[in-house]
Amino acid sequence: MSVGAPRGLASSGQKPITEMLHPLSAAEEPLPPVPDVSDRGDKESGLTNGTPPVEASSPACTSLLINRLQLEENLEADARDLYISTETKDLFVTVDDPKKHVSTMETYITYRVSTKTTRVEFDLPEYCVRRRYQDFDWLRIKLEDSQPTHLIPPLPEKFVMKGVVDRFSEEFVETRMKALDKFLKRVADHPVLSFNPHLNSFLSVKDLNKRQGLALLTKVGESVKQVAGGYKLRARPPEFCAMGEYLDTFSQKLGTIDRIAQRILKEQSEYLTELRDYGSVYTSWAGSEDELRRPLEAVAGSVSTCCGAGDDLSENMSQDFLPVLREYVLYIESMKNVLRKRDQSQAEYEGRLEAAVLRRQEDKTPMPVEVEKCQDKVECFNADLKADWERWQSNKRQDFRQLLTGMADKNIHYYEKCQAAWESLVTLLQEKQSEDKGIETN
Known part of the structure; x- marks a missing residue:
């Protein structure tokens, strides 16, 4: 066939389209381990993406649990080495230094975007530009339009963030800056998206001309909608059905965790208010009370220490834990969007193929080139989506390992500070009791 593979397939180590073509009715290339979400029950809570679930262990089996976690980390590190061996890290981006700009027309925040690279596509090895949220939004739109077969990382929501009212507050800006930095790093680390010319412009051009091409819709997307609009997809391949079911289950679990975490955060805030009183x-x-002054002040000091430790714990949950949950909720929506585009592409191919078969039966005409191009497009979608699914699963495991480990460390630190505060009070009371006994003896 005359249609060549897009640039991204060669970069990600995948076969050219012409080597992967086969009828959709034939058995497709097996997807890397995808969870069997139809087998629910006790296994459902694992969401291990094909890896064996960790059995529940008692507190007495702590060493066994640690060894098992270390084994999982080694296996995942080996998997990530496969990416490292095929991808050269030559593009580094950072988002920091937020600044507030106030004018007669509007008030907005800009962020410094710093870039270091050795790629020949860039004229200089280093760049430093300032971008606002709508510039990041422009970049994501352009990536979606120009790379419809790939998963585009999500941006933080523009205005709504739970627990935050003032979008110019220090907490809001800090949380958004971290999210924008993560978004840009994910794009820069992607073997296909990182070579997109719109990313090059975003990182290097001082003043973006966002109006140019912004109103133009992707012609591929338009044709797919027109052709597939009246055609019902026969059946999504099993591996992509498993993806959709996994995303639904994962979304439900994240929603439950988010609701409970919000309730815990609210109850912690109320508890700390009463504890200060x-x-x-x-x-x-x-x-x-002169005689009881030292013990009473020590009790007040212990309570104050517990309040400070509780504030740190709540801050970690609101600024580190909840934003990651929200990011993956948005990630799920992005992945579902790519799956829908894949289905539209398959529906277009099936519709054109069915029409061509009918015409061929009537007048013996050869198979139109458009049908072969549509088959190429479907295979491209399948290959790119599978590769991005693997990458997403790897990133997800790493992110949640760091998230849960950090949450455990914060809770341990909280209880250690509280324990130390009350133990110091016990020591003081014992000293006070010894002094009182000495006075009585004398």
Whole structure:
């Protein structure tokens, strides 16, 4: 066939389209391990993407659990080495230094985007530009239009972020900056998206001309909608059905965790408010009891220490834990969007193929070139989506390992600080008791 493979397939180590062509009715190339979400029950809670679920262990089996986690980390590190061996890290991007701009027309925040690279596509080895949120949004739109077969990382929502009202507050800006930095790093690390010319412009051009081409829709997308609009897809291949079911299950679990985490955060806030009131009572009491002043002040100090540790724990949940959950909720929507585009492409191919078969039976005409091009397009979609699915699963495992490990460390640190505070109070009370006994003896 005359249609060549797009640039991304060669970059990601996949076969050219002409080597992968086969009828859709034939057995497709097996997808890398995808969870059997139809087998639910106890296994459903694992969401291990094909890996054996970790059995529940008692507190006495801590060493066994640690060894098992270390084994999983080694296996995943080996998997990531496969990406490292085929991808050269030669593009580094960072988003930092937010600045507020106030004008008569609007108020907005810009972020510094720093780039270091050795790629020949760039004229200079280093760039430093300032971008606002709508510039990142422009980049994502252009990536979706020009790379419809690939999963585009999500951006943080423009205005709505749970627990934050003022979008110019320090907390909001810091959280958004981290999300934008993660978005840009994911794009820069992708073997196909990182070579997109729109990314090059975003990183290097001082003033983006976002109007140019922004109103133009992807012609491929338009043709797919027109041809596939009246055709019902026969059947999504099993591996992509498994993807869709996995995303539905994963979305439900993230939603449940998010709701519970929000409730915990609210209850923690109420608890800390009451705990501060509780500590202030001991402070005021110490002012009227000379003999009990030291123990009462120590109690107030222990309560204050617990409040500070609780604030740190709540801040970690609101600024580090919840944003990652929300990012993956948006990631799921992006993945579902790519799956829908893949289905549209398959529906276009099936519609054209069915029409061509009918015409061929009537007048013995050869198979139109458009049908072969549509088959190429479907195979391209399948190959790119499978590769991006693997990459997404690998990133997800790494992100959630870091997220849960960080949450465990924060909770351990919280309880250690609280324990140390109350243990110091016990020591003081014991010293006070010894002093009182000495006075009575004398």
